[in-house]
Every structure is written in structure tokens, then in C-alpha cells.
Amino acid sequence: MVEGPLVHLVATVHRRLLLGQRLRASSPNGKFRGGAALVDNQVLALIEAHGKNIFYFFTRLKPANSNQIIPQHLPEDATVVHIHFGLSGSFKTYTAPGPEVRPTTRLRLVAEKMGIVAHLSANVCSHGNLEFYRKKVECLGPDPLRKDGDKERLWATLQTSRKKIGAVLMDQSLVAGIGNIYRTELLFITGVHPNQPASSLARSTFEQLWSEAQRLFQVGVITGSLITVSPDEALRPSPSRNGDDYYIYSHKYCRRCDGEVRRWKLAQRTVFACEVCQPLIQQTSKTQESIDGIFRERSL
Structure with a gap:
């Protein structure tokens, strides 16, 4: 059962392994083909965890001072991938080339320079722009783990x-x-x-x-x-x-x-x-x- 802390743990691990990298993206089971095409060969500029939701922000260029980036600093043409794991989803990282994908693998990311691959299985995987992200977050209550949790x-x-x-x-x-x-x-x-x-x-x-x-x-x-x-x-x-x-x-x-x-x-x-x-x-x-x-x- 994927509750808030495990989502934050995924964000912590991915910030260390994938943040700032230009990633190759594909959708092995075809259920996120359009989103994968949009973020393919883009830079993962920011990762935000909010409750049971996690957001990945992709940009064409690597932002300056990437460790201090917040959503408001990103260009409006950034693509945001929203993930909700549901009861049993996962977003695991492996040393390349990684294991065979599964029928549930919606998204596969490859950080070629790092030699890392990540496989996503999730109940919800959708994409949009920064306004899409803002509307999603507006519907969520305060998160006890976030500094801005009110x-x-x-x-x-x-x-x-x-x-x-x-x-x-x-x-x-x-x-x-x-x-x-x-x-x-x-x-x-x-x-x-x-x-x-x-x-x-x-x-x-x-x-x-x-x-x-x-x-x-x-x-x-x-x-x-x-x-x-x-x-x-x-x-x-x-x-x-x-x-x-x-x-x-x-x-x-x-x-x-x-x-x-x-x-x-x-x-x-x-x-x-x-x-x-x-x-x-x-x-x-x-x-x-x-x-x-x-x-x-x-x-x-």
C-alpha cells in the first residue's frame, strides 16, 4: 500500500539518481505513449511529492541552480508528469540495462550518462503543463511531510x-x-x-x-x-x-x-x-x- 512517506522516498531516490539528467522515455505497454513522446530526450528539472502524488517536471534545457528550482521558476512549456501509484504501483530504478519490462510498465526512463533505468507501474500516469500541476495541487490538502504543509x-x-x-x-x-x-x-x-x-x-x-x-x-x-x-x-x-x-x-x-x-x-x-x-x-x-x-x- 503506497502511502505518503513511500512516495516521498521515491522522490528522494530519484532526485539523487535522475534529477538534472537528459532522459530517454518510452511506454512499453503503450498506455502512456503520448506522454513518453513529449518528455523523451528532455531534462528532468524538478520532482515534487505531495501526499500520495508525485510530479516530474521536464524541460528542454537544464535550468541553472537546479538544486533551488521551484515550479514557478520553470518555463511555461515545461511538461509535468503526474503519478499516483494506487495500492501497489512502483517506480523502481536499476543499473542499466535493467530487467525486462512487464505488462504493467507504463513508463521507462533511461539516464544514459548515469547508467540508470527506471520502470514505472502506476494506477494513474498523466501529463500536462504547469497550469495542470497547479490545479492538481490545489485539490490536495496539506502534507505533513512538506515544509509548506499548513x-x-x-x-x-x-x-x-x-x-x-x-x-x-x-x-x-x-x-x-x-x-x-x-x-x-x-x-x-x-x-x-x-x-x-x-x-x-x-x-x-x-x-x-x-x-x-x-x-x-x-x-x-x-x-x-x-x-x-x-x-x-x-x-x-x-x-x-x-x-x-x-x-x-x-x-x-x-x-x-x-x-x-x-x-x-x-x-x-x-x-x-x-x-x-x-x-x-x-x-x-x-x-x-x-x-x-x-x-x-x-x-x-
């Missing part, structure tokens, strides 16, 4: 939202990069029930939720894995003998208290909750402020 924008939305917090976290137009695993685990760590009305979250709980999202996302980029269990708890024997990287996601019993994990559909995906560690409290924000300390103690 948590105040999300907080303002929560104040008037009629959605449950579990639905908000899966809405990429409200907050970008959180998928079902992080949705489940973030709410568990902060002691918030997925059905909690978003507008009832206290400011302190919201701050903890945003901070934990940043922390877990950073762990994901560093490790290349979706790990949510803290190092201390990972070393402890688990009552339910769940020895993997999650507290409750896809578990029958809670890794922390051994209570039964409930599951149901929310925002079209199965969500999980331990109702011992995440009691549903129908309260206003002010009332919840007084019980935030209890949730924090429980998460220690």
Missing part, C-alpha cells in the same frame, strides 16, 4: 466539518498522504475513536495528531516501511502475539492491551479501533481538553 488550514476545516475524524483523514483534499494504515494507527496512538466527530477534537489532540503524522511519515521515509509501533514497544512481548509493525491495523486483538479490535467500513475502507484504548466520547472540544491528559497517559 496544519492551520486543516484545523480550520475541522472546526466546521460534519465528518467523522476517520473520514477526514482519508480525504486527500483535506489532508494529503494518509492512507488506511496510517489513518488507523494515528488514531490509535492519539487515543481517538475513528467515529469521533472531527469538529469535537480539542486543539491539543489535533496538535498531537499532526505531530504524530509528521513523526511516522519521517520514519516511513527513513526505513522505507510503514512502521507505527514505537521502538520500546516493539521490544516488549505482545499480549496478542502480534509481532509486526502495527498496533491494531488488520489485527484481531490490540497489540497494547489485548482487547478485541473492532472493524467496520468508513470512507469506503475498513477501519479498525480498539475501543478500550480509543473510547468513543461524544463531547465538545472544550470538554475533551480536560480528558486529553488521560489519552496521552494511555499512549505511553
